[in-house]
Amino acid sequence: PGMAGIRLCLGWSTIATMILTQLTNGVAIGARKGLQWPSDRLRTTYSSCHVLPWRLTRAAFKNFVSYASRKDKSKTPSLHRLPRLFVEKNLSIGDYINFDSIQSNYLASVMRLKQGSYCLVFDGVNGEFQARIETADKRETTAVVERESRPPPVTPIGGPVLIFSPLKSKSRMQFLVEKATELGVGSLVPAKMRRTEVTKINVEKTRRHAVEAAEQCERLTVPIIHDMQDLSDILADWPPECPLFCCIERTTNEGLADEMLAHRDPTSKLSASFGLMVGPEGGYHDEERDTLMNHPAVISVSLGENILRAETAAIAGLSVMRMCGGVGDRKDGGG
Known part of the structure; x- marks a missing residue:
């Protein structure tokens, strides 16, 4: 009704006009060629109509119909x-x-x-x-x-703390931050170790990468990005009652999944108190291994027989934690 009906009628009129024009042209062409009516001229008329841009006509018709029944743009999209x-x-x-x-x-x-x-x-x-x-x-x-x-998340930041050695490659460092954010990490703590090649990180730039990843993966929170700290300072401030799973290569330790399930509090649905540590490129120094093994909160775990790159180890460890229920789900804001 109203303007929509008028537009629909105009659309039909346009289509009819185009078809009649093609028919008329076909008959005229047949007359100029001296063809007999009706068989020869009709064949020419059909040939002329055959080149009618039917796709364009059908598209025009659909546009007019959709315009007539178009929903109000002010309504909220998906x-x-x-x-x-x-x-x-x-x-x-x-x-x-x-x-x-x-x-x-x-x-x-x-x-x-x-x-x-x-x-x-x-x-x-x-x-x-x-x-x-x-x-x-x-x-x-x-x-x-x-x-x-x-609705808001159950906790402001849901998910474990990831302690890692910053990577020299900017692209690999960005990849680690993005994937850790997508996997629901709560905090990112860059650690300076004996074999760390980076002396400092750009906290603001690193946080921008985390924000972009949180926007893309539909997290409700953005992980906390800490400034770079010495490993000894991190271990000194770490609460002894909070498990810190340390991934150490070339060991016969139990897998991360087994150890995590064994130490997880069954009454808690969140694991912001959990921690995951991955070593630098080249592995831990012998003195660092001894320090870690003597810390009351450290639980030495294995990620398998293969030697993983630093960013691969972090992603693999967080993925295992997510499967074991140690990373906040969507309602907790962690991912």
């Missing part, structure tokens, strides 16, 4: 298709968000969102919200929080 961004502020319904320049460019230029479009935002504490774009510009985009899409 949540899993919306862009998702982390915001550095405590969010609640009704809040206004001023995205930074990088996020604004992503929303306005890359995703091409307009005023009235929707996106998802989370702050790592209060859950996930659906926000409506108020102004869309690649330099400054604003939005208003309309409703909650997922």
Whole structure:
């Protein structure tokens, strides 16, 4: 009814006009060639109609029909298709968000969102919200929080602590941080060991990689990124009642899964008190091995017979922990 009906009628009229035009052209061509009516001319007419751009006609018809029955664009699209961004502020319904320049460019230029479009935002504490774009510009985009899409996590940070030796390769270091975030790690603690080739890390850049991974994998939290510390300081501050599973190569220790299930508290659904440590490229120094074996919280474990690269060992260890229930699930915000 109304304008939609008029547009639909116009669409049918356009299609009919195109078909009649083709028929008329076919008859005219047959007349110019002196063909007999009706058989020869009809054959020519059919040949002319055969070149009718039927796909284009059908597409035009579908466009008119879909336009007539199109749903209101103001309705919210499916949540899993919306862009998702982390915001550095405590969010609640009704809040206004001023995205930074990088996020604004992503929303306005890359995703091409307009005023009235929707996106998802989370702050790592209060859950996930659906926000409506108020102004869309690649330099400054604003939005208003309309409703909650997922409740806050049970704990602010769910998941184990990963202690690792920073990698010299930037791409491999980024890969480790991203995959550890996706697997639900709670904290990343870079450790300076005897064979560590890196003297310092860029905490801000490392956190950006973790934020991007959290946005992509739909985590409700972002892991804590610590500054680089000496291994001795980390062990001195580690609570003796919290198990620290240390992956040591070339040992006859039990597997990580067996040890973790044996030491896991059956009354606890979370394991933020668990820790996983992987050594540097080249392995632990003999003195470091002795220090680790004498620490009351350290449990020496094996990841198999093969010698794994540092980032592979971290991902394998976190994957085993996830399978054993030692990494926070979606409702806990860990992944």
